[in-house]
Amino acid sequence: MNWRKKKTGRGPDEIFWYFVNVPALGAGIAGLIGRLHLVIKGYLGIILAVYILFHHVLLLYFFAVYRHVPQKCLGNFGKFMVNVIEISASLALRQLSEFNIFSLVALVGFTADLSVVIHAFHIAYDVSIWDILLGSVMQIVVYTMSENVYAFTVVFTLCGGITCYQYKSYSAPVIPVDVKKDLEK
Structure with missing residues (x-):
């Protein structure tokens, strides 16, 4: 079955990235709620539900609108x-605020959500x-190890080494065939 020939234009890649977004957005919102010590009731629950629904509808809209746009690569520097x-965001969050696991959950969730949006x-x-999982692991390790100076130095050097190795x-990925046809038009 060829997914690209359907009228919706959504392939398995778009469906996969949409379902990656669901737990990422949920973790980001749960971390933000825990960090701010919010109690969900009344209008706040309605506003939160409308925001989540709007975010998913907007993401599906972007997948539909941009399905004929050729894919672009960030490149090695990007x-x-x-x-x-x-x-740096994980380090700055840890240095500017006290240790709070909800802050870390919100940071990792919203970072993964931003990766799905791009x-x-x-x-x-x-x-x-x-790459998203590696970035999340590096954020978690840098955030949790920044209390001890020696451990933080080792972790920060290791993360820098991994980043430089990447x-x-x-090597640029192979662009799918149907995207190459879109580029030729």
């Missing part, structure tokens, strides 16, 4: 900067689920 920004815009074809060993 992926390098994404990793640096993820590590896939909806067809901006980052070369960012895979493994930069040096980058």
Whole structure:
């Protein structure tokens, strides 16, 4: 069965990234609620439900609108900067606020959600689920290890080494055939 020939235009890639977004957005919102110590009742629950529904409808809209736009790659420097920004955001959050697990959950959730949104815009074809998981693990490790200076130095050096290795060993992914046909038109 060829998924690309359907009228909706959504392939298995778009469906996969949409379902990756569901737990990412849920974790981000749950972390934010826990961090702010919010009690969900009344109008706040309605506003939250409308926001989640609006976010998913908007994401499906982006997948539908951008389905004919050719995929673009970030390149090795773009992926390098994404990793640096993820590590720096985790470090800044830890240095500017006290340790709170809900802050970490919100940071990781919203970072993964942002990665799915850039896939909806067809901006980052070369960012895979493994890159998102590696960025999440690096955020968690940097956030939790920043209390002890020696452990933090080792972790920060290791994250920098992993990021530099990804930069040096980058190879552009093969663009799917149907996207190549869109580029020729």
